[in-house]
Amino acid sequence: MESARNQVGFALWSSADAGEIVDAHEGEQGSLLEILVAFQQRFGYVDDEAVDLLADRLNLSRAEVYGVVTFYADLKREPASGHTIRICRGESCQAVGATEIVEVAEQVFGGKLGTTDDNGVALEQVFCLGNCALSPAVMVDGELIGRVDAARIRELAARLGGYQGG
Amino acid sequence: MVDRRRVFVPGDSAARSVGADEVARRITQISSERGLEVEVVRNGSRGLYWLEPLVEVETPEGRIGYGPVTAAEVEGLVDVGFLDGGDHALKIGVTEEIPYLAKQDRFSFADIGVIDPFSTSDYRAHGGLSGLTKALSMSSQEIVAAVSDSGLRGRGGAGFPTGIKWQTVLDAVADEKFVCCNADEGDSGTFADRMVMEGEPFLLIESMAIAGVAVGASVGYVFIRSEYPDALSAMRRAVEVAYEEGWLGSDILGSSYRFDLHVKSGAGAYISGEEMAMLESVEGRRAVVRAKPPLPAIQGLFGKPTLVNNVLSLIAIPRILTGGSKEYRERGCARSRGTQVFQLAGNVAHPGIVEVPFGITLHELLYGFGGGSRSGRPIKAVQVGGPLGSYIAVSDFSMKVDYETFAQAGAMVGHGGIVVHDDNTDMGKMARFAMEFCAVESCGKCTPCRIGSVRGMEVIDRILAKHDVLDNLRLLDDLLETMTDGSLCAMGGLTPMPVRSILKNFSAELGIDSIDLVEIGRVV
Missing domain, CATH: 3.40.30.10 (Glutaredoxin)
Structure with a gap:
């Protein structure tokens, strides 16, 4: 599937695409960080929507997901606008x-x-x-x-x- | 008969960072234009980084090196017949005869930079899998005893006896155990783990499988920092190959053992390299340090007994099993046995890997191997053991490098990284930087580290600005003591080490005269 991309080559955030990434990690123990890294690589950032999505899908509290998103330097909260x-x-x-x-x-x-x-x-x-x-x-x-x-x-x-x- | 020539151009990320890809492309292009049969192998790096990109050709005399080669120089090399070892200004002769390499004792790094990292036949031809094969013929207790007898100590930094750790995990009773390789090599001045993963990934896989067989774990994790994208992809690719070959998965090498290996990526946090914080990262959480005890060997990943070892500790194991513990133990001195993979970095003429037995002097490492500073100016200090290690002054360069000598001198060997500074480095700024680094990278769990590092920057700023120097020195001393004694892990606990070493060795650069130091007393 061809996704729409921004000017620096990252796919635009899409709930459906994000959901597919979560599906790919179904049944894995402790997959939260790996999924977030995958979001970062795909979209160039982690959309706010990811917090609710992952809390729901991984049966975690929103606080726990938010805590991880904000802890790691690699995980950006805004889409990259350039190099x-x-x-x-x-x-x-x-x-x-x-x-x-x-x-x-x-x-x-x-x-x-x-x-x-x-x-x-x-x-x-x-x-x-x-x-x-x-x-x-x-x-x-x-x-x-x-x-x-x-x-x-x-x-x-x-x-x-x-x-x-x- | 014209043979197909093998030309080696490192695919190591550091070699690539100075143009190795372009060199490889150019060699392929010119050879095909001229009808020369050439196979370009992307090997790891030999660790002679001032020569990178180091191009080697196979000749009857051995592998002959040329370096550092740029893409623009490739045509000239082909013109002089470098495929047959032709003379050229960049020719350095038989690589293995270069004194830097010839003087080393490459126990763990024997094949890194030599073989094709992803060729299973290359790996086997260089003794690959013989360690695992041997392990599968031994009992768990025999393997652990061999590791203990070798005297190997943890190469991640703490120097804890590896055999004791393995024994503890072996003795732990649980339905599930794990092996976890700490490849979060975050210390500035260290790059050996990266070279292993990029240059001989099968060696790490084999070592982890041996560890799994020894302690009774059927699942392993390699945790690799995200700043190492090439190492991550190399390990993932090698793990895939290892599964296809039956080196991983069920019935490894036809035995009844199962061992699954997962590669996990970090996400930009230095603290993930701390053993307990790493387990949190592998579990997908914030890399916040856990209090010890319980030790990971008893209650680690997902609450199960977990063997956590550094890359360099693990890769020594296959050869310890095949060559015997004695072969390893005979190297080194006192209670520091075997070889240490030193990494020369910073302002040094010949940066790279120096694997030698413990007991070598700093002077020999810096001048005998390193060739002095890169700038040509006098060396002023070296920081050994990463950002949390001491700055050592020239007057102490006669010191032998081993765990005990360093501990006695208030320093640490750490992961073997040595960063060289010439006389242009402002040591006051480096003391402040130690605190800044801690403030940025602290996980925030304990107060001495989280707050202490910020207060540390402020108080050093005041000292550098000559505000109430004596009072601020007393305050700094108190703060350093609190961080050392009160922090939960080595991040806050060891940040005082570089600061104190600068106070001791380079007080003049902080604008402190010796009278202040006498008054403070304990600071030195």
């Missing part, structure tokens, strides 16, 4: 210039870490991408990039349609 750039601020990346990478990214994308710029590009911090031997590291929409420098960040901004000002 996501995750900059590693782990110690290994800091040792070779992650702080400068953050500064340059904030400058060329025109937004602070933890915010989304006018073009919909979200800048996020992350603590370790497991690429510590090739620090500094960033992840762009799930693609890992190592040995990043300021020039590479500017190149990314040009490619992803960032603000590029300064």
Whole structure:
């Protein structure tokens, strides 16, 4: 089945599609987090409607479902409006210039870490991408990039349609 | 006769992060244009990361490496006949003769970066499944005794004797037991678990099956952090193959044992790597730490006895069974037996995997293997054991790395990660960062960690701003003591470790003179 997609390639939220994901985990013990991760991957976020849906289908309290949705950093409450750039601020990346990478990214994308710029590009911090031997590291929409420098960040901004000002 | 040549271009996510996919594509493209018979194998990484993408070709002399290769350089390599080991500026010779690798004792990492991660024939040809085969011929108690005799201790960080854990789960009486592999490798400076899952996933599967047979568990879970998408897909693919081959499921390898393995993904929470919090995540809940006791070995996943081990602890087991416990125990020193898979990261010239027996000095790791800093500037400090580990000063680099020596020095080996900092690093900022990290990643269950980390950032900010330094140092000391003694798990309990090590070794960078330190006394 072909689902409608938003501009960054995620399927639009649909109760029927969400229900099918829940069906696929029928009978599994402790499947709540796995289902939420599947929602995130499919729709790019977890719709508010998921709380009632999952409480009902998994026989959990709404509080329990809400608690899980809001605990994990990966689970977003709003649909993504553009690309996501995750900059590693782990110690290994800091040792070779992650702080400068953050500064340059904030400058060329025109937004602070933890915010989304006018073009919909979200800048996020992350603590370790497991690429510590090739620090500094960033992840762009799930693609890992190592040995990043300021020039590479500017190149990314040009490619992803960032603000590029300064 | 022109043979079909095997060319190895790592499919490891770190190698891919610096262009290995483009290199592989280019090799395929140019070879086909020139009518050369080439099979490109996407192996794991050898862990010589400054050389990635490291391209290897099979020759009669052995595997010859070229690196670091960019896609633009592939044509030139083909021109000089690199498929036959032709000379080129990027040629580094026979990979296994590179001193960095030749000086190591690759007990657990013997085949990572060597074999095709998804080839069952490669895996068998390199001794795969002989550990599980051996285990199936032994009694549960014999397997556990072999693990105990090896002296293996938990490689996740705590260093708890693995054999005792296995014995406890074996002795627990229950209708159901579980094996749970903690692959939530969240410490900055560590990447060995990821390399195992991407480079030799069958080894982890075999190890978990052995654990299941040993303790009487028929279901296992591998919990992998979501920041490792390649490791997640590699494990899922390998598990599928293992089922097809009869290595998992009912009657594994034709025995009467059943072992099912599930791959579970995290969702971006460092605390999920804490043993009890991980069980909550596997059960689908918020990763909130559970109080111990009861130990997971008695009452773990879904309330059943559960064996929780780190990736590196588990993968040592097959060879311990086939080679004998003695072979493992003979390596290392004091009560730190076997090899440790060190991971060199941060500002280091030769970052990567160094697997050697315990007892090597930090100096040898950093200069003998690491080649000093990447920047060429003097090394100022190394943080060993992840974000919760101590910062060690140059004056202590003669220290041997083993559990006991480190514990005595107020440090920890942890998961074996070593992050190198040169003299540009501001240690005051790193002390503050330790608190910031804890504030962001705390699960919130206990007050010393949840509130203490935030107060810690504030008080360090005041010290750095030179506001009432002495009073604030006293306050910080008190806060660190409360976090150490009052936190429910290692997150809040060990966050003081990096902070205290900076107070002790780099007090000048916090703007503290030695008089303050004498007055505080206990801070150092």
